[in-house]
Amino acid sequence: MFKIADANLAISRLNFQKQYTAAEWDLIRLGSIPASMDDKWIILEEHGCVYFVRSWTGRLAYKVEFTVGPDGAKARSAMANIRPAEIDDAWRTYYARMLEWLIGYWLLGHDWTDFPKAPAYHVPPRIELVRDPLPFVAGVDAVAYGAKDTGAMGGGAAAAILAAAGEELVREARRKLAGTSRRIGDAVVTDSFGLAKSGIMQVCHIVSIMTNTPQGDWCPHPDKLYDGVKLGLEQLARDNAGTVAMSALATGEGRVKPADAAKFMLSAIRDHQLGQGKKVHVVLSLPAYEDYEAFEALSSRF
Numbered sequence: 001m002f003k004i005a006d007a008n009l010a011i012s013r014l015n016f017q018k019q020y021t022a023a024e025w026d027l028i029r030l031g032s033i034p035a036s037m038d039d040k041w042i043i044l045e046e047h048g049c050v051y052f053v054r055s056w057t058g059r060l061a062y063k064v065e066f067t068v069g070p071d072g073a074k075a076r077s078a079m080a081n082i083r084p085a086e087i088d089d090a091w092r093t094y095y096a097r098m099l100e101w102l103i104g105y106w107l108l109g110h111d112w113t114d115f116p117k118a119p120a121y122h123v124p125p126r127i128e129l130v131r132d133p134l135p136f137v138a139g140v141d142a143v144a145y146g147a148k149d150t151g152a153m154g155g156g157a158a159a160a161i162l163a164a165a166g167e168e169l170v171r172e173a174r175r176k177l178a179g180t181s182r183r184i185g186d187a188v189v190t191d192s193f194g195l196a197k198s199g200i201m202q203v204c205h206i207v208s209i210m211t212n213t214p215q216g217d218w219c220p221h222p223d224k225l226y227d228g229v230k231l232g233l234e235q236l237a238r239d240n241a242g243t244v245a246m247s248a249l250a251t252g253e254g255r256v257k258p259a260d261a262a263k264f265m266l267s268a269i270r271d272h273q274l275g276q277g278k279k280v281h282v283v284l285s286l287p288a289y290e291d292y293e294a295f296e297a298l299s300s301r302f
Contacts, residue, residue, distance in 0.1 A: 010082055016096045020072050027108055027109075028073070029050070040054060059141075061080065064077070080092070083138070086281050141243050142244040143246070144236075144244050146208030146219075146248075151205070156252055169194075185221070190203050223264060243283065247286075248286055262298045
């Protein structure tokens with residue numbers, strides 16, 4: 001069940017300032033619950049905010065805040081749940097038009113012969129650098145982190161993801177990793193379990209740490225991080241993830257220099273984004289300053 005309070009919102013502001021009568025507002029606040037699989041939208045109102053949710057995925061698409069008075073309601077702000085770096089002005093105009101259609105046709109029953117037409121292109125995927133820690137990056141479909149060969153999740157980004165997703169995540173990661181070589185550069189994608197309530201539907205486990213070696217737990221082959229990132233992004237693309245938040249791999253327990261991790265990871269991301277087929281927008285989650293500094297220094301080359 002979609003929980004409005006838990007929505008992990010990316011805020012792309014839209015130019016949407018419509019006025020509705022009191023009678024229209026009464027219809028708008030009734031919302032819409034799907035009667036069949038053909039109904040693509042769940043629309044809910046709460047405290048003057050109207051939420052538009054894709055019924056098949058449970059992902060929040062739009063949010064509109066209204067000022068409500070005795071004569072009706074006026075939209076005072078509207079947003080699309082997509083990171084600003086992923087859209088341009090033409091797409092913002094399209095999303096605002098979609099909101100107008102959803103309210104006018106879907107909720108108010110107005111005749112509408114001119115269905116909004118999306119731009120005939122997609123904004124190319126990018127690489128973003130942020131200081132927000134995983135899994136608390138807004139507006140992403142998936143998260144990716146440096147996994148241990150055993151599938152155990154403890155410390156850093158792995159621990160935070162596990163705390164939000166629940167123990168089922170570890171069991172599923174171990175099950176899927178058992179079908180790989182469990183070497184640096186392997187990657188598997190699992191369901192997100194408890195993270196789904198915030199719009200994160202997949203977790204990508206990229207093997208970055210070998211355990212129980214004579215040198216302890218570490219990353220003996222940093223160059224293989226390239227393979228893991230590229231493989232993980234290819235799998236996420238096949239699973240229709242549009243945006244992933246990814247931590248720096250193996251720069252802590254793995255003892256990989258941040259500059260080396262940045263070189264291999266950024267190369268893999270760029271090669272993925274320049275290749276054929278569906279691509280994933282990548283948000284690099286770099287709360288540690290030394291990681292952020294290293295990735296920022298190299299990012300202009302990619």
